[in-house]
Amino acid sequence: MRAGSLSHRLSAVLAALLLTCCSVGIALQVRSAWRHERDVAQRLSLGLAQNIADHFTLMSPDGSVNATAVEALFHRLMEVNPSVEVYLLGLDGRVLAEAAPPGHLKRGRVDLGPVQRLVAGEPPPILGDDPRDEAGQKVFSAAPVRLNGREAGYVYVVLLGEAYDALSRDAALDAALQATGATMALAALLCLLVGLAAFAWITRPLRRLTEQVNQFDPDDSTVLDEALAMGPADAHPPAHDEIASLDRAFARLRRRIAEQWRELNAQDQQRRELVANISHDLRTPLTSLHGYLETLRVKSEALSQADRLRYLDVALSQSEKVGRLAQELFELARLEHGVVKPHRERFSLADLVQDVFQKFELAAEARRQHLVADIAPELPVVHADLGLIERVLANLLDNAIRHTPPGGSICVRLRSAGRRGVEVQVRDSGPGIPQAMQPALFTRPLLSARGREGSGGLGLVIVRRILQLHGSDIRLMPAVGEGAVFRFCLSDLHESLNSA
Known part of the structure; x- marks a missing residue:
């Protein structure tokens, strides 16, 4: 134990208390003995004056x-x-x-x-x-x-005159000094032995806890595994003293830090993959764009008018992909950093679905696809940000249209979800999403998410972040046969106010 440790301070306090108690005890003992002596002397000599008066x-x-x-x-x-x-x-x-x-x-x-x-x-x-x-x-x-x-x-x-006082004072002083010295020596010895032993035993859990705190290193994967393997701290036996309560509190804190550290590492890994995927997404259309523009510059005179127009169309298409990805990346950054705040209002989700269908009607007709709105009657209104929810539906429909083959269908299904508000399902008849890509579907952009031409982009990542701002989330449901089914819920006005 280093100087000034808790055990030393407690031992010093105990020694001071013992010294004070011994001093007070000696004073009380001397006073009691003196009173007893006076009482005995007076009782023994009570008839002395009467004998003198009588004789x-x-x-x-x-x-x-x-x-x-x-x-x-x-x-x-x-x-x-x-x-x-x-x-x-x-x-x-x-x-x-x-x-x-x-x-x-x-x-x-x-x-x-x-x-x-x-x-x-x-x-x-x-x-x-x-x-x-x-x-x-x-x-x-x-x-x-x-x-x-x-x-x-x-x-x-x-009965106890000057001569007695002179003799008893010196004798009492010597006896008191001897008794005090012996008592102080005994008290100091007992304080040293008992205090060190007792406080070493009492502070042992605190020293063990201090050692655990000093050894806790979030960068050590072994320490994190041990913290997570201990299980919830609430499952530990109830604490019976302050040190045990502190131990349980540190166990909860250590587990929480371990969980958050793992989450941070996972998020950091996701960001790294996001940057890598976005770099790949940008590099592919930029390379194609650069190649076609370079071809137009080098072989401009040798190309026919039809070839030049075809090259320009391809370059324009690749430029649109780059612009769309840049816009999505900017929008995701604003959502991640809390710049976008939902402005909730009451509106009918059924009417919003019809408006979004009108925007995608021409794109679906061009691919000979069918847009189906399966809307249950008397749906409750929802309490959400109209513009953000419109973006959610637009991203899901755009994704479904791009990955559904010609002649296929896309269905938006609205049903009442009771206390959860309105349930929304977006189903397509495309090839579906490979099992290997599903775990990271909403956390990073997926190249050719369904094995088709084009990029998955950041659309689903943005959808999930918007829904999280509304206290909801999106799930990929198991689909019977081909296609993909996305489901999420939006609360009605009453539930939103209660949750707030």
């Missing part, structure tokens, strides 16, 4: 205090138990007697609220004012001093 005379019958004698007593008691500090308080909380070293007494009055609560029997721990600390509070023991049956003051014993 020692701290006040004279007149209510005065022999401060010197009381301080000497308190001093001896504190020598017996150095952790305690003994004070005699008045009824107002003022310190009447104490045995503190000079300068150690920081306040001369103690709040009697905690004292009275402890005397009243409230359970410990209860903290009271520390006379040797201006703001500190300590656990204490307290008992009233009585004269003639009345309270005259209080014995106030601080």
Whole structure:
């Protein structure tokens, strides 16, 4: 794993969290131990002040205090138990007697609220004012001093005094440092071992996915075959975490890229074949045109008038083929690049078929062919671009007329297709289309598509592109006997609006 990897970052975050938790745990443990110690000390020494009040005379019958004698007593008691500090308080909380070293007494009055609560029997721990600390509070023991049956003051014993604080502070500090160092070392070791192991296991699918992404190369046919052979990503088991979801998403993306890459390669191949076929289509009539024109120039004086006219007719025919192919190529380029946008309108397809028949009537009569319109009654109107659909019908009829022998017939059949609108079939009685040429019939121009003189041109390619702009497509139907049958559908107005 390189520096700054996801596993390292996750391990660093875990280490920081463990360090924080250990620090907080140590602080809470020290605080809990300190509170427990104060509670235990107060409970154990709860009757200490009462014993002092019962066994020692701290006040004279007149209510005065022999401060010197009381301080000497308190001093001896504190020598017996150095952790305690003994004070005699008045009824107002003022310190009447104490045995503190000079300068150690920081306040001369103690709040009697905690004292009275402890005397009243409230359970410990209860903290009271520390006379040797201006703001500190300590656990204490307290008992009233009585004269003639009345309270005259209080014995106030601080259980954990200055001497205890001085000793426990250093000991606690050393213990805390030792505990903290041991805990930190253990936490760091656990973080290193557990974190690296856990995150290596957690991020293993991510590393595998990263490796797959780095190895994915669309130019490698083996990688594309593997992506397509995996099947749809939706068939994979459902994802249970984010990395698995990412893996499934990449699998879908990889398959989609593989499919699109294959489609692009296929389209590129089709374009190459299109350019090659168009070059062949252009070269043949141009060569013929050049040959006849050169013959007219070289042998003009030797040719008869009839021969010159015949040569000119052939040259003119070849020139028309070049012009027609150039026009088709220009039209296909405009369709492919989205320049042509269909302008939909309502019209009757039956009327359009009759108009197109009139345009091809003379060409069909010249070849002794019959144009048949088989139109079902009450057909719905269609919602399409009138000019583009007219071009579709014209291309199909022109193609059928050129490849149908004299005396044959061309039939245009219109039927209702239910929700799909109107079904159109264009059938001829020509030789049909060879099986080998059918797969590429609508993707590239075919030379002598039906084994006859002339070129297939780009007519069928243009037809398919126009129909795709209308949300439809054209198919070559299996024909019984001779001839070719082309079928496509156009939606009516209602269906077009719903699909939009």
